[in-house]
Every structure is written in structure tokens, then in C-alpha cells.
Amino acid sequence: MSVLVQEAPFSVDQQQSLLLASTGGAGLVTFTGYLRDFSAQGAIEALELEHYPGMTERVLEELGAAAVNRFALRGWRIVHRYGRIEQQDPIVWVGVFADHRHEAFAGCQFIMDTLKTKAPFWKKEFMRDGRVIWVQAKLEDTEREHAWQEGVYE
Amino acid sequence: MSVLVQEAPFSVDQQQSLLLASTGGAGLVTFTGYLRDFSAQGAIEALELEHYPGMTERVLEELGAAAVNRFALRGWRIVHRYGRIEQQDPIVWVGVFADHRHEAFAGCQFIMDTLKTKAPFWKKEFMRDGRVIWVQAKLEDTEREHAWQEGVYE
Amino acid sequence: MLTVRFFSLIREALNCEELQVEHHASLLTLDDLKDNLVESGGEQWREALYQPNVVHALNQRVVNTDHELKDGDEVAFFPPMTGG
Amino acid sequence: MLTVRFFSLIREALNCEELQVEHHASLLTLDDLKDNLVESGGEQWREALYQPNVVHALNQRVVNTDHELKDGDEVAFFPPMTGG
Numbered sequence: 001m002s003v004l005v006q007e008a009p010f011s012v013d014q015q016q017s018l019l020l021a022s023t024g025g026a027g028l029v030t031f032t033g034y035l036r037d038f039s040a041q042g043a044i045e046a047l048e049l050e051h052y053p054g055m056t057e058r059v060l061e062e063l064g065a066a067a068v069n070r071f072a073l074r075g076w077r078i079v080h081r082y083g084r085i086e087q088q089d090p091i092v093w094v095g096v097f098a099d100h101r102h103e104a105f106a107g108c109q110f111i112m113d114t115l116k117t118k119a120p121f122w123k124k125e126f127m128r129d130g131r132v133i134w135v136q137a138k139l140e141d142t143e144r145e146h147a148w149q150e151g152v153y154e
Numbered sequence: 155m156s157v158l159v160q161e162a163p164f165s166v167d168q169q170q171s172l173l174l175a176s177t178g179g180a181g182l183v184t185f186t187g188y189l190r191d192f193s194a195q196g197a198i199e200a201l202e203l204e205h206y207p208g209m210t211e212r213v214l215e216e217l218g219a220a221a222v223n224r225f226a227l228r229g230w231r232i233v234h235r236y237g238r239i240e241q242q243d244p245i246v247w248v249g250v251f252a253d254h255r256h257e258a259f260a261g262c263q264f265i266m267d268t269l270k271t272k273a274p275f276w277k278k279e280f281m282r283d284g285r286v287i288w289v290q291a292k293l294e295d296t297e298r299e300h301a302w303q304e305g306v307y308e
Numbered sequence: 309m310l311t312v313r314f315f316s317l318i319r320e321a322l323n324c325e326e327l328q329v330e331h332h333a334s335l336l337t338l339d340d341l342k343d344n345l346v347e348s349g350g351e352q353w354r355e356a357l358y359q360p361n362v363v364h365a366l367n368q369r370v371v372n373t374d375h376e377l378k379d380g381d382e383v384a385f386f387p388p389m390t391g392g
Numbered sequence: 393m394l395t396v397r398f399f400s401l402i403r404e405a406l407n408c409e410e411l412q413v414e415h416h417a418s419l420l421t422l423d424d425l426k427d428n429l430v431e432s433g434g435e436q437w438r439e440a441l442y443q444p445n446v447v448h449a450l451n452q453r454v455v456n457t458d459h460e461l462k463d464g465d466e467v468a469f470f471p472p473m474t475g476g
Contacts, residue, residue, distance in 0.1 A: 055368035121391030137388035209452035275475030291472035
């Protein structure tokens, strides 16, 4: 079980310890995504993340398994929150162990790039000025995900 | 002061907390390098890292500054041990904050790839069978560093 | 029965999170189900379900709308995902 | 005076970590210093300092051997680095 989808805040330290306890390797790459305080729309107060329970976990499990096959990973862990996220809170954490650093970097980036467009999460931004805005999917994210599919980064 | 070169073991959690306290950003990418238990030469018992005090710190400071300019980083921190390293111990830790995840991944990988061939450290492996071997620089590492110089990865 | 779920913008536009639809023989594909929902729901439903970029999931996997349905299936409609 | 430092394999081959060399007018470049060290040190020093891939640092920056020296400089010889 290397996927954790939860509403409560999580500790990055604790997640890294859990990954370390379950696996090893020469290189560990982690990504932590935090709530931005600014978007193209203005200053952000908070975020609400909706997800599709069940499908989310399955997509993330499959994504981790795909990364293991593709980049010869030794271990991985994905943590993603849903619900209301406050400023400075981590939203997502991905940790990836491999025998070589290049594989660890590629594996972690592949998971993040693919998660963005394949995991059923939807973000709603609560702006400082009171507006509430559903975040639009970025063309750039779709292009990155396609580039991985086509093996552009290898 | 974002460079720490020390003989004592360090805590990855603590280093990440220090970086978090000093900076922010939407994406944090970290790399932790651990002692491998195996090399092409066989089973490894421990490692001894020699370094060039003074030059090491300067090279790493310049490397962090170069990464900030090149990838628009918000913050960075490099920790590297010297002396005797035991199994499971982290040797090096690099953490990089940026506004966009791609920049954070690229910045962290650039620092690691360049550090490998530019920071004055030398590794001596103590093998299980009693042999003591100076680690040879890898052609692959030099090629990666040159590729960054030539902008191949951007 | 089919379970039909809506998420994000589409859930809000329809003011509906989930509904059950009886699985008729005429509901052969996801396209048929959409037509059926729009027929009973009206213009608001047409607008929400036929906006560009709607993603369709069948039993929690993204599929094309010509995918065949069987009794007990779970269908979901949602906008492009924005995780991470 | 010049401070000359040796690291890793080279330090071990010479059994020498550091030495002081007087800065003569004839020690114009790093090449001159190497010749001077080999002259007084003999075959073992020639082998260590002229092996392929020796890296040369002047005041803690990697340089070419035609770099000029001045009094007070710190010179270092070492094999390719293997950090990380």
C-alpha cells in the first residue's frame, strides 16, 4: 500500500520515514506540492480539492506501478490530500527510490506530470477578493503527459 | 548560508525543515543520496569521503547561485557529508523550491549532476572482502554535466 | 441499475452528485445514456454533459462514449482533472 | 611562498598532504611548479603528477596548467572528483 489519499493534513517527514522504512536504494527524489499564494487570477486564500473516491486510489496505484516498470524503481509512495487546503499546507507528496539518481528524478517527475492530468482531482480556488474559481486544466500539463507517453524525455 | 558540509550524520527531516523555514514556493524537489550496499566491485561495507575544505563550500555556494539564476528558484539548500559513512546513511541532500514543478525538478537535477563532477570530494570504498578502492569518476557523470553546460536538457 | 456520478463543475451545474438509472436494453452505450439523461433533464443537462472536454469514466476508468454498458456499471462525468 | 596540497590517490601516492614551496621568479606557471616538484621528488612524483586526468586548482578554482602563479597562491593536485 503506497498510496494515501486523505482529508487531514500530513507530515512530509513522516511520509518520507514510511517510504524509507519500506524500501531502500541509492537515490531518493521527492516532490512536495504546496498551495500557491497567487495564481493568474490573483491572490489565493485557500483551496478546495474534490476527488473521486476509489478511482483516485486506483489511478495512483497504477501510476506507481507503471513508474516502477518504466524506471526500474525500488520503491515509491504517493500522498494526496482532498478537502480544504490552507496556505502553506502540502497538497501532494511523491517519493521515489531508485539505484541511480537519473531514474529517481525521471520516475518522480513522470508520476507528478501524469498525476496532474490522470488522477481524478478538481481544484477550486477561494480568492482573497471573495471569488470562487474552478481551476482550468492547463494545456502545458496535457502536453507534458503526452510527451511522457511518447517517450520524449528518455 | 545554504551550504552545509559536515562530518557528522544529518537528519533529512531537519534539513528540509530548515529550507522550509527560510523560503517557500509551490514545488519542492529534494534528492537524498544514500550509501549503496553494492558497486560494480562487489559488496560495500562503508565509505570514506575526502574533501577539500574551503573549496568545497565555495563550489557548492556558486552552484546553488547558478541554479537560482538558471531555473528561477525561490530557495535551495545543499548538505554533504565527509569522513566515514556507514550503511543506510545519507551522504548528500539537495532541496530546491520553485514556483513551478518543472523548474524545481530541473534545478535539483542540475545541482546533483554538476556537484558530482565539480565539488571536490573523493570516495573510497571499503569492501566487505577487505579491499579498499578509490571510486573512479564515471564518464556518464561527466557527460551529464557537459549536457547541462550545453543546455541539452532545456 | 446504473450508478451515474457527477463531479466538480458538472456536479454544480446539475446540482446533482449521483443518481440511479435503470438499465434498459436501449441504453447500449454511454452515448445512449447521455441522450437519455438529457431527454429527462432538459437544456441544463444538455449544456453540462455536452460541453467540450467532458471526461467519461466507466467503472472508474476513462473511456470513450461508444463504450457499451452493462447492468451494475458505474458511470461518471467530470471536467478535465486538475490534481497535484 | 606557495602552498601545495594533494588529495585522494595523489596524496596517498606521494604520502604528502601539503608542502610549502618558495616562489622563485622561475616558477612562472603551474607547469613550472610541476616540473620543479618532479625534479626534487623523482620518479614517484612524476608518475603521480603527470598521470592522465590530474585536476589542477589555483586558489581553490580549477585551472589549466599554463596559469600564472604569484606569491601566496594555494595550488592543489587531485584526481577527478567523485562527490554526491
